[in-house]
Amino acid sequence: MSSFVVLGAQWGDEGKGKITDYLAEKAHVVVRFQGGNNAGHTVEVEDKQYKLHLIPSGILYDNKVNIIGNGVVVDPEALLSEINYLEGLGVSITPEKLIISDRAHVIMPYHKVLDALKEKARGANSIGTTGKGIGPCYTDKFERCGIRICDLINKDVLKEKLQENLTLKNKYITKVYDGEALDFDTIYNQYVEYAEKVKPFVKDVSVILNEEIKEDNSILFEGAQGMLLDIDYGTYPFVTSSNTTAGGVSSGAGIGPNKVNEVIGITKAYTTRVGKGPFPTELEDETGEWIRTQGHEYGVTTGRARRCGWLDIVIVNTSVRVSGLTSLVITKIDTLAGLDKIKMCVGYEFEGKVIDYFPASLEDLAKCKPIYEEFEGWGEEIKNAKTFDELPENAKKYLNRIEELTGVEISIVSIGPKRSETIEVKRNK
Ligand code: GDP
Ligand code: IMO
Ligand code: MG
Numbered sequence: 001m002s003s004f005v006v007l008g009a010q011w012g013d014e015g016k017g018k019i020t021d022y023l024a025e026k027a028h029v030v031v032r033f034q035g036g037n038n039a040g041h042t043v044e045v046e047d048k049q050y051k052l053h054l055i056p057s058g059i060l061y062d063n064k065v066n067i068i069g070n071g072v073v074v075d076p077e078a079l080l081s082e083i084n085y086l087e088g089l090g091v092s093i094t095p096e097k098l099i100i101s102d103r104a105h106v107i108m109p110y111h112k113v114l115d116a117l118k119e120k121a122r123g124a125n126s127i128g129t130t131g132k133g134i135g136p137c138y139t140d141k142f143e144r145c146g147i148r149i150c151d152l153i154n155k156d157v158l159k160e161k162l163q164e165n166l167t168l169k170n171k172y173i174t175k176v177y178d179g180e181a182l183d184f185d186t187i188y189n190q191y192v193e194y195a196e197k198v199k200p201f202v203k204d205v206s207v208i209l210n211e212e213i214k215e216d217n218s219i220l221f222e223g224a225q226g227m228l229l230d231i232d233y234g235t236y237p238f239v240t241s242s243n244t245t246a247g248g249v250s251s252g253a254g255i256g257p258n259k260v261n262e263v264i265g266i267t268k269a270y271t272t273r274v275g276k277g278p279f280p281t282e283l284e285d286e287t288g289e290w291i292r293t294q295g296h297e298y299g300v301t302t303g304r305a306r307r308c309g310w311l312d313i314v315i316v317n318t319s320v321r322v323s324g325l326t327s328l329v330i331t332k333i334d335t336l337a338g339l340d341k342i343k344m345c346v347g348y349e350f351e352g353k354v355i356d357y358f359p360a361s362l363e364d365l366a367k368c369k370p371i372y373e374e375f376e377g378w379g380e381e382i383k384n385a386k387t388f389d390e391l392p393e394n395a396k397k398y399l400n401r402i403e404e405l406t407g408v409e410i411s412i413v414s415i416g417p418k419r420s421e422t423i424e425v426k427r428n429k
Contacts, residue, residue, distance in 0.1 A: 002218050002261050002262065003213070003218065003219040003220075003221070003255075003259055003260050003261055003262075004023070004027075004218075004219075004220055004221070004260070004261060004262035004263070004264055005220075005221040005223065005246055005249055005260055005262065005263045005264065005323075006019055006020050006023065006220065006221065006222050006223055006264050006266060006329075007223035007226070007227070007244070007245065007246060007263065007264065007265055007266065007319065007323055007325075008223055008224075008225060008226025008227060008229075008244065008265075008266055009226060009227050009265035009266060009267040009315070009316050009319035009320075009323075009325070009328070010226045010227060010228065010267060010268060010271050010272070010273075010312075010315055010316070010319075011225075011226050011227075011228050011229055011271065011272065011273040011274070011279075011315075012039075012224075012225045012226040012229055012273075012274070013040070013226075013268070013272055013274065013297075013299070013300070013306065014226060014266040014267060014268045014331055015266055015268065015329075015331035015332060015414055015417075016041055016057075016222060016223060016224070016266050017041025017042050017043045017052060017057045017222075018041075018042065018043060018044065018057075018331065018414065018417060018419070018422075019264070019266050019329050019331070019412065019414065019422075020041070020043075020056070020057035020058065020220060020222040021043040021045070021057045021058070021060060021419060022412075022419055022422050023220055023264075024057065024058035024060075024061055024064055024220055025061070026218060026220075027058065027064065027218045027219060027220035028064065028065065028212065028217035028218050028219070029058075029064065029065045029066075029067060029209070029212050029217060029218075029219045029220070030056040030057065030058025030059075030064055030065070030066050030067070030219075030220045030221075030222055031056060031066075031067040031068075031069050031205075031209065031219060031220070031221045031222065031253050032054070032055075032056050032067070032068050032069060032072050032221075032222050032224065033069040033071045033072065033221055033222075033223070033248055033249050033252030033253040034069075034071040034072060034223070034224060034225075034242040034243060034244060034248040034252045035072060035073070035134070035223075035224030035225055035240065035242050035244070036053075036054060036072055036073040036074065036075060036078075036107060036132060036133075036134050036137070036224075037053035037054045037075055037078040037079075037082075037107075037132050037301070038053075038129070038130040038132045038134045038224070038225070038240060038301060039052075039053055039054070039224035039225065039301065040052075040053055040299060040300025040301035040302075041053070041057050041222075041224075041300070042300055042417065043057050043060060043419075044417040044418045044419065045060060045418065045419050046418070046419075046420075048089065049417075050086070050089060050091075051300050052082070052086075053078060053082055053300075053301060054068065054072070054074065054075070054078055054079050054082055055068070055079075055082050055083070055086065055093075055098065056068070056222050057222055058220065058222075059086060059091060059093070059097065059098070060091060062092065062097070064097070065096070065097065065099065065208075065212075066097055066098050066099070067098075067099045067100075067101070067205055067208070067209070067253070068098075068099070068100045068101060068104060068205075069101050069104065069205050069252045069253040069254070070101040070102075070103035070104050070205055070206070070252060070253070070254060071104075071242065071243075071248060071251060071252020071253065072101070072104050072252070073104065073105045073106075073107050073133075073134060073137040073138060073141075073242075074100065074104045074105070074106055074107065074149060075106075075107035075112075075132065075133065076106060076107075076152065076191065076194035076195070076197075076198050077190075077194065078107075078132070079100075079198065080194060080197055080198070083098075095200045095201050098201050099201060099202075099203050099205060099208060100149060100198065100201045100202050100203070100205075101149060101202075101203070101204070101205040101206075101254075102148065102149050102150040102153075102202050102203065102204055102205075103148055103149065103150065103204075103205070103254075104148065104149045105137055105138070105140070105141045105146045105147065105148055105149075106137070106146070106147045106148065106149060106151070106152050106191075107132065107133040107134070107137045108133070108137070108147060108162075108165070108187065108191075109182055109187055110136070110165070110166065110169040110170075110173065110182055111133030111134075111136040111137045111140070112131065112132065112133035112136075113133075113173060113179060113182065114133070114136040114169070114172070114173065114177075115129055115131050115132065115133045115134070115135060115136055116131055117173065117177040117179050118135070118136070118177070119131070120177075121177060126276065127237060127238055127239075127275060127276060127277070128238075128274070128275030128276040128277075128304075129275065130275075130299075130301050130302050131302070132301070134240060134241055134242075135240075135241045137241075138241035138242060139241070140165070145161075145164070145165060145168075147161045147162065147165065149198070149202055150202070152191060152194070152195045152198065153195045153198065153199045153202060155192060155195070158188070158191060158192065158195065159188060162184065162187060162188055162191070163184065166182060166184055166187070169182070170182060205253060205254055206253070206254025206255065207254075209253055209254060209255050210254075210255060213255065213259055221249050221253065221260070223244055223248070224244065225240050225242070225244040226244055226319075227244065227245065227265075227315060227316075227318055227319040227322065227323070228315060228318070228358075229244050230242075230243055230244040230245045230322070231243060231244075232245075233245060233318065233322050235277045235278050235362065235365070236360075236362075238275065238276055238277025238278070239277075245319070245322045245323045246260070246263050246322075246323035246324055247322075247323075261326075262326045262327065263323050263324050263325050263326050263327075264325070264326070264327050264328070264329055264411065265316065265319050265320065265323065265325040265327070265328050265329070265408070266328075266329045266331060267311075267316055267319075267328050267329065267330050267331070267402075268311075268330075268331050268332050269311060269330055269331065269332050269333040269335065269336055269398075270291055270295075270308060270309065270310055270311050270332070270335070270336060271308070271309045271310065271311055271312050271315065272295075272297050272306040272307060272308050272309075273306065273307045273309075274299045274302070274304050274306050274307070275304075278362055278365050278366065279307055279309055280309075280312060280314075280345065280348065280365070280368055280369075280370050281309035281310040281311070281312045281343075281345045281370050282307055282308070282309040283308055283309045283310065287339070288307070288308045288309065289308075290339075291308040291335065291336070292305060292306065292308045294335045294336075294338070295308070295332055295335040310342070310343045310344060310345055310370070310372065311343075311344045311345065311402075312345040312370065313344060313345060313346050313347075313402070313405045313406065314345060314346075314347060314348060314356060314357065314358055315358065316328070316402070316406055317356065317357075317405070317406055318357070318358045320406050320407070320408055325406075325408050326408070327408060327409050327410070327411040328402065328403075328406065328408050328409070328410045328411065329410070329411060329412040329413075329414065330399060330402065330410055330412075330413050330414065331414040332414065333382065333391075333395055333398075333399070333413055333414070333415060334382050334383055334415045334416055334421075336377065336378070337377070337378055337379055337380050337382050337383075338377065338379065338380065339377040340376075340377050341374050341375065341376065341377060342374070342375045342376075342377050342398065343372040343373070343374050343375070344372065344373050344375065344398070344401065344402075344405075345370040345371065345372055346371055346372070346373050346405060347370075347371045348368035348369060348370060348371065349368065349369045349370075349371055350364065350367055350368045350369075351367065354371065355368070373401070375394065375397060375398050375401070376394045376397075377394060378391075378392035378393075378394040378395045379392065382395055382415055383415055383416060383421075385415060385423060386423070387423060387426070388413060388423055388425045388426070391413065391415075391423070399413065409425075409427070410425055411424065411425055412424055412425065413425060
């Protein structure tokens, strides 16, 4: 049995979708365990591109089981529209292929309304959320008033819970935020319709996954977002509302932590961030703009331009430490082709000292100055490499330095968005 986790080692959009699809070939089950449709995971196979938000990136294979775990927050409207989108692209979605946890929490219309109203009220301090209702839905989960999938598919329970919630939410929306009240009947009727369509996919995910483990089947857990968007170890409050780190797997899927064998950190060869918050190696200059253009760095979920900067090893090492990464996958190394010089942040200067960790306090973080090492660039020939040895010498130096600084082996180097543009690093052991 081998279960492995794919996690973003930075601020999201590292290429988790691409790598999950690639590695899914070796797995029997692919599981999302946290986040929701704030995620935007791109998979490219031959000439087709697929943009996934809620459905695991193993869905393109006909013989894989894809699971949305209890730790995920599910917007049924978004889920059904993603099913339609995939079916339109020729991907079959059946209850054998897609399973949704009965314990997952449901994103309701008032969560989306509150996400927008709270952001507006934060003014200059807004987080820059995706506006998908993620934070307000997780708030209700922890407040213990949320509506779960098992409640959604029971009309009477849905009615009661919606009534209770909406009464309070409408007060909150109108009296605190000056927004417009939502109508019970409209939501109830809409969600009863969604429930009918969602019901065939609903099962107890923990029971299923533990059966798979007993049968020695391989499970791939697909993280969403990334290290520094983690609610505990990210750049709080500029984070998402779930545990994006390895700790989220066990609680978000209902398996023991000892059931995971490998933790793979997906790391972009540079750094990007969407939304607000600190970013020590950000390039607010021509180079940053150049990387954005070369890397098509625009959000899959919101279309926003991603902020770009140099690779920050302090961040990757936070992921190594917090998630116990056992290997790294470096993506988008091809995007940097054409730059004369490439920099890598290897530590921060903070109050006259060199530190190699990410401070909790944003005020301290603002005082941190990145310490860089500089590398010679490489050219477009990188796209022709089929093996690690065939990569340009300067790219190999860059990659070897990442291994040295993190103490973690690179298992895969990705040189393009397509499934085929993937190099497995073979080692003589
Ligand atoms: P995710 O959220 O981590 O799944 O990443 P996104 O899909 O949001 O963003 C990654 C983008 O980079 C997508 O457009 C991918 O198709 C693309 N991509 C992934 N790996 C590579 C790579 O190695 N090279 C290039 N050029 N593009 C890549
Ligand atoms: P994938 O899985 C990049 C960011 C938002 C915002 C913050 C909080 O594609 O890597 P939220 O809507 O979650 O409350 O927003 O988190 N964010 C992401 N950034 N990639 C993502 O997902 C993200 N999901 C959320 O931009 O800064
Ligand atoms: Mg993304």
